[in-house]
Amino acid sequence: MSKKPSSKQNIFSEEYVKKNILHHYDLEDSTIGLIKFKDTQKHRAVYKISSKSAAFCLKKIYFNEDSLLFVYSALQWLWKKGIKTPILLNTKDGLKYVKHDGMIFILTPWVDGYKCDFDNLDHIILSVRQLAHIHNSSRSFFPIKGSEDRVGLNSYYISILKHFNHLLTSYNKAVSTKDKFSNIFLENFEDNLFLAKKSLEIASHIDDDELSKSICHGDYVSKNILFDNDNNIWVIDLDKCKYDYSIRDLGYFLRRLLRRDNTCFNLELALSLLREYNYHSKLTPSDLRYLVTYISFPQKFWKISKDYFKNIGKCNKTAFITLLMKSNEKLNFQIDFVKEIIPRIEKEYNITL
Template sequence: MMREFEIERQFDIKIESIKPNKGVYFLKTDDGAKCLKKINYGTQKLLFVYGAKEHLYKSGFLNIDRYFLNKEGNPYALVNEDIYTLSQWIDGRECDFYNDDDLVIAAKNLAHMHIASKGYELPENSKLKSDLGRWPHLIEKRIKSFDKMKEMVRKKKNHKYEFDINYLKTVDYYKNLSKKALDNLNSSDYFEICRQTEVSKSFCHHDYTYHNIIINDNNDVNVIDFDYCKREVRVYDISNFLIKVLKRREWDIKYANLIIDAYNSISPLTKEEYKVLYSFLLFPQRY
């Protein structure tokens, strides 16, 4: 009850009912349906996310889950040690990755979001979230981890389980894929693309997947949950979206082409961006 009382007091609303829903809370209030979310990071990062959403909205990318401000003008409520955000509840269905029309409008929407993200100036007291220039290091770190895990399994003196045996059989294949991804990335204009992204002051959603893409009855696409957004090359969002779709569509190349063609119809990728995209797709991030 303490939490509900503080949310009501700080956001000046009256909560009629509260119901858990997929990691957030659905609130019925005297001011309509709202989404309450507990945040697991600090206020400086939250201000970065808040600023990113506001920048998108001011740039004409309107269909997002903007935060409400509390009575002190902050986009969050502090309840003891916990941080909560409040946004409008967005009605609609999740993007269907088995529906080609959904894939097309989601890909086009991603391109529009990337365009609208350009020129984002950080709010006061916020903390920049950025992965620009980090990917060669991240891939090198993963390659070293393959060797470390391989040695750990080999040193097991007791019985090796089926998982251990399968890991030893496959680890070199995925290590070589990682090396190929790294070589391709190093031979691309990755750092120049990072520089251009820094200059354009754009950002990525970083979790652009079905449950964060809400399509309403008018076929309007809404994007929610910007918790992971950060400065990043746009092909990261594209590769992440492609991987999440393709693993559900039997890795059929026609769906990759469908998505890329839809994205390119709004904001075409360059030849060098394709090289970086290929590296991201090649890298076995989930192994």
């Protein structure tokens, strides 16, 4: 029985990885570079492994074997449909992962390339097109038997309603607390409430049965979209993937894009990307309602205030004040965007949001 390492430094040392993990792949003579490390309750790490003939990505994952089987199922499904995703490589014993000291490691080929540039219009369009292909090709997806049941498909209206009520609770707490955070919260409350009300109103008209379903990446952002030297697009890090409402992926992508300074709630850019996605993967009226609901809701304002009042006695108040102020920097742009995109979508897609 192997003895558990005494510290994370030991766990993630080059000697430890070579001795306990890489020898399963006959790669113990390779060089190791630690690319990413997250010191959370469940440590996560990514290494670049360079042998004489090739480079690989070694990842210490944070989920169990049943969940890994689901991720593996999704990777295999998409690869067979022509979507470039990293494939899990076999150990010399024919296994898809190494389990050691209660930790699970997987190895994939290293993808040489550069991440999607959100200031490059071609990159953005190709990324949205690829997302549409991912969704279209996985409508009938089913995981390998024994996989974790990674299915979302939760009511977004109920979720938004809970968030809306949290905002009202935070308002009451701010009124009674009267500290600096509370004052900033109250100064910006009415504008954020407008967004929350609009989001909730549109969400109430979503028909869950009409929403498109597929494999969803779960973290479809620039760092997980790579372009190789031949300009092929690769989609990496499907650790959060699940079978869910497809439009959530697009909403997540657009919300990240639209909050940037250079693309700050750019209405014409958003509409052009929506057309690109719709051309390759037809959007239903409820898909569009979900998307506008998703982009409209004041997510950061809601979450920061909820977390602050929940942990008010032990949090770093200065840090929370900074986060709250930052969350409102683009508030007027978001309000104008929401006011303008609703009639544009209604006219272009002949629907009522």
